[in-house]
Every structure is written in structure tokens, then in C-alpha cells.
Amino acid sequence: MQVFKLCLKILKKNIRSLLIYIVLFLGISTIMASSASTEQNTDFSFTKSKARLAIISEESTPLTAGLQQELAKIAHLVALPDEIEALQDALYFRTVSYILRIPKGFSEKIMRGQPVKLHKTVIPNSYSNAYLDLSIDQYLNSARLYVEQIEDLSQEELVQFLQKDLAVETAVEIKTNDRQAAKQTYSQYFFNYLSYSLLSILILGLSALLLVFNNQDLQKRNACAPLSTANVNRQFVLAVLVFTVLTWLVMALLCLVFALKDGFTVNILYLLLNSFIFALCAASISYLIGTLVKSPNAIPAISNVVTLGLSFISGVFVPMELLGKQVLKFASFTPTYWYVTANNRLASLTKFNYTNLQPVFTSMLIQLGFALAFFAVALVLGKNRRLQ
Amino acid sequence: MIVSVKNLVKRYDDLLAIDHLNLTVHDGEVFGLLGPNGSGKTTAINCILALLEYDKGEIEIFGRPMKPEAYDIKRHIGVVMQNVAVYNELTVEENINYFCGLYVADKKLRQELVREAIEFVGLQEFTKYYPKKLSGGLLRRLNIACGIAHKPKLIILDEPTVAVDPQSRNKILEGILELNQQGATIIYTTHYMEEVEQICSRIMIIDKGRSIAVGTKDELKAMITLGEKITVESQRITAAQLSALRRLPNIVSAEYKNRLLVIKSSKGSNNLETVLEFIKQEKIQFGKIYSELPTLNDVFLEITGKQLRD
């Protein structure tokens, strides 16, 4: 195991430059975590995350009153005059994020079991608006069910039924969903950022190792020893794997420390699996770079270009939603994109059935494909170089 | 017979680097391979070690054919390459331990061998140094220690003293003789004829991949017609004196330049006496006068028509 030990010693000699990335990761993650927890205090207190809602009702019946009462539970009601300018201003200045208009004849249509359409004006991309939509839908659907099932139902009775039903379910459900989703968003950031640190460490470590290993004079000298090439390569690959797994373990542990602060979820297990697969892919990229690079001075520059480049276009530093379509399309030819895609999807999952996980598994498979491809290219190039 | 090379031919594309080389090294010899830069010494060594594929020829070591996978042969060979091959990430001690460990699995025995090797090359004070911190001479010594720590039966050294100061060089040469006295057979390549004369029991001179002469240094010198070279420091030599000198028996040439009279004689006795007699007769004033036996450079010069080193 002389060669194996040698490889570990060479890696150990380079550990100082690798530690920088771990410290960097710790620093940035701590900042992210602390900002996350302060947001948590305000955001998670249920009342404050309420959407600001204005209801313009063109009729006044027990049913509209019931709907208003129900929505008041999950939103902050704001009274506005029914004037176009006033409504526009309110939206513009964010006095409200949702304006609901109940048209004339609404109650009558409901009681007859006819479909109704409520008109809404909203600020786009607001979480709380989505919950409002959901609640309104649920209210109307439940109302239709009652009207269909019970004959000669009065508006007052219907309102009472609905009140009982919805009071229990919706409020509770929204609350849990909300908290879980928010929490996972943060672990997703740690794990996304992990790709940058992991790749940096592996590129620096493995190219330093390969540079020594591919040195012609040393290769020749080692070939004089009674040791088969296959044996040497086995020990070398073993060292590469050990280094990869160790690096992953350290980084994953750090991620866990941050992610577990808010309690354990199944999502974390899948995030860990995804990060391990990415680690294999990163090792393979590093192997390729190590085979191509000819001077130790070039390693840091190449490492920076590759890791920063991949991280920026693949949504590690900047959320994918903010990146252009072209950029993302280009990014999809890189493994980091698929790693982040899988992470983002995993973060929003609450049910782990095959249908939900299938895109995640696809992303993982694509990453493994990249790993194999890079490794194969490295082997071919390495062989050509040795023949020279 | 330790090493036998028969009809070795090695081509690099158009260049014929080794041209039908034959060579035998016997047990207990210090065999010198002497040749100018680019004469094919390293190429020959690499072929012998099965590091290079060659076009033609047979190579046997310890009586068995040498192949890349002949591990039982490689186990008993120590190699010191022309280009220093050590790991910058390992200390002096770790380097020797690593290379020794490729041959010797036993940890205890290895510790002892490493310690001996460090003492042998005199690197005791530098065991914890990294190669980057070593001077050129010390680095060469480390390179040697890495090659010989496992006490091989056959040691091949390819120009181990390039760019080493005379003092370090002498230490290295003495060490090689000591290894030989301990029972190792040595193959030593160099383009310094002084080194070969100092330590080699048998010498092969090669040029352009061909062996041009083999033998002990006395045998080699006996191959040429040149005898001793006599140099006289003198303020004034006339042209008449010079041509008279040239007519003396056994004198091959006489030149006067920069107040130095250089007289070359062919083999035979009393050459110095003849010259001294002449100087006395002509009443030539002189400072220093000295006589040198022919060197391997003279051998090389006479066979190839060019200097060993320019």
C-alpha cells in the first residue's frame, strides 16, 4: 500500500489550500443560517405572513359575508373604495396584494349550483396569494358540494356548514405546509452551495495529486520497482475514492449541522444522497482537469473558472428563477445544473412517492452519466499523453 | 554474468539512438558507460531496465530475459536516474522510505535500511527537509539514497553527479566504490572521463549509439598510438628549435602557443628524457615542465576524431 499512502501524504501536504474552502463554506453558511432564523421569527408567525386583501363586493348577502369572514382568518382585510385609481394605487404601493371582486348575482348562482367566476387583481408571485386562491377555491367547491347534497338549503345554513368545515382543516394545513416549505428552502441553499466548495476542494486536491502522479520522471522511476501498473493504478484509484468520500463526508456533515437546526426531515436524506452523487461527478471532473493541467500554477485559476462559472450559471449563487432561459439551457449541459435542479425539487417535496421523486432520480442519473463521461475522456487523454 | 545486451537497436522515429549495441557486465564489476551528450547512454539504460520498447535485440539480467513484468529481476536492481526523481511532498526520510518500501515490505527491516541509506549519503542532518529546500548536491545524494536503500545486487547510476560540486562528487564516487566493495555490481554512465578513470574497472566508450571501445582504462589507452604529452612553460622558442623538436624520434607534434610548448609523443620509453636533453642542449629557459599520460579523451579523440566534451 506504499502508493496509496503516498497519495494520501501528497493530499495532506495540500490540505491548507483546501481548508480555505471549508472555512469559506462555514462562513457563508453561518450567515445564511442566521439570516434564515431571523426571517423565521417574523415570517413563521402566522399572522404576519397574511396577505393583504381587499374585497369589493357588488352585493351583500349572508354568503358574501360568510366568505369575507372566512378570508379574514387567513388574510388581512383592507377596506378600499370601488374606484379604479384607488385600487391601482393600493396595488402599486403594496397596500394590498390581492383584490377580490364579488360580482352581482354571485350568491344566487352558488345557491343554484351554477359555476361562478370571481374576478381578482393580484401582485404576481406572492406566496400568500396562492394560499388565498386555494382557500377561495376550497370555499366555493365546498359550497357547491353542500348545495348539491342538501335540498332547500338556506344561505345562512350553508355559511354555518362551511364555517365548521373550513375552520378546522384549511388553517391547520396551510400552517404546516408553510413552515416545512420555508425550512427546506434553507437546507436547499446549504446543499446548493456545497457543490461549489466540494468541487473546489476536489479539483485542487486531485489535480495536485495527478500532477505528481503523471510526472514522467517519477513514473519512470516507479516503473523500475517490482510493482505492476495495475496494482499501482488500483492503489491510486482507491486513494482518489477515499479522498472524495472523506471530502464529501466533511462537507455533508457541515451541511447537516446547519440543516438539522430546524429538525430532521426526509428531504435531508435525499439531499445527502444527491450530494454524494454530485461528489462522484465532481471527482470525475477533477480527474479530467488533473489529467489536462500541466503546471501547478495553473490549477487555482482553472479551479476558479470552473467552479465559479458552473455555480453562477447553474443557480448556486443566484436562484435559477433569476437566470435567463439561454443561460439555463447552456447550464443544462453541466452536472451542477442537474444537482441544483434535484435539490430545488427535493426542497419543495412533502410526499416521497415515485411520481414526485422521478424527476429527482432522473437528475441523479444524468449526474452519474456526466461522471462516467468525464472519467472516460480523462482515461483516453491520459493514455495518449503517456504514449508521447 | 549480471547483464548481457545483444544487438540492441533503438530508433526514435528517424534517429538511430542505439545502433547494434553489445555489452556484458560481470559480477562485481564497476562498469562505466562513457560517451558525450546524446550518445545514447540514457537510452541504453532505459532499454536495459525495460522502460522503453526497442526495435531489436536481447537483454538478459541475472541470466533471465528482462521484461517490464520481470518483477523478480527488478527486485534486485537499484536505479538512480539522470533526472532526479523524488517527491517534493515527502521529506528526505519519507522519500527514501517510500522508494525502499516498493522493494521491502517488512517495516522493521525497512526502517533499518532507510537509516543506513541516510548515513551512507550523509544526509543525517536533513532527514526532515523537503527536497525543495535541498541544494543541488544534496538533492543528488537523496536521489542516490532512494535508489540504493534496498541493498540491490545490481545498481545502475545514470550520470548521478551532473551539476555537483567536486567535493560532493568525490563523496558520491567514494560511496559507489564502497557499494561495490559490499558486493554490488555497478553500471555507471557519465560524460566525465575523470570519473570513469577514478572508479570503473571496465569501461565502454559509446558514440552515436555505437560501442567504439571496451576494456580497462589501461587497455583502452593501449589501443591508441599516442604516448605522453609534455608541456614546457617557456618565454621564447624559435621556429628553428620547433622544427628541430619535430624531427626528434617518437615525437608526433610540437606546438608553441601562449608561452606554452606542447609536445606529443607516440608510445615508447624515454620520451621525456629526449625532450629534456634537447632543452638542455639548446639552453632553453623554462619555468615549469610536466608530462601527462594520455587520457580517455585522447582515446575518444583518436577513434572518433572529435573531443569527448567541447
Ligand SMILES: Nc1ncnc2c1ncn2[C@@H]1O[C@H](COP(=O)(O)OP(=O)(O)OP(=O)(O)O)[C@@H](O)[C@H]1O
Ligand atoms: N524521447 C525521445 N524522443 C526522441 N529522441 C530522443 C528521445 N530521447 C532521446 N532522444 C535522442 O536520442 C539520442 C540519445 O539520447 P540519450 O538521452 O540516450 O543520450 P545520453 O547519452 O543519455 O545524453 P546525455 O549525456 O545528455 O544524458 C539523442 O540524440 C536524443 O536527442
Ligand SMILES: [Mg+2]
Ligand atoms: Mg543521459
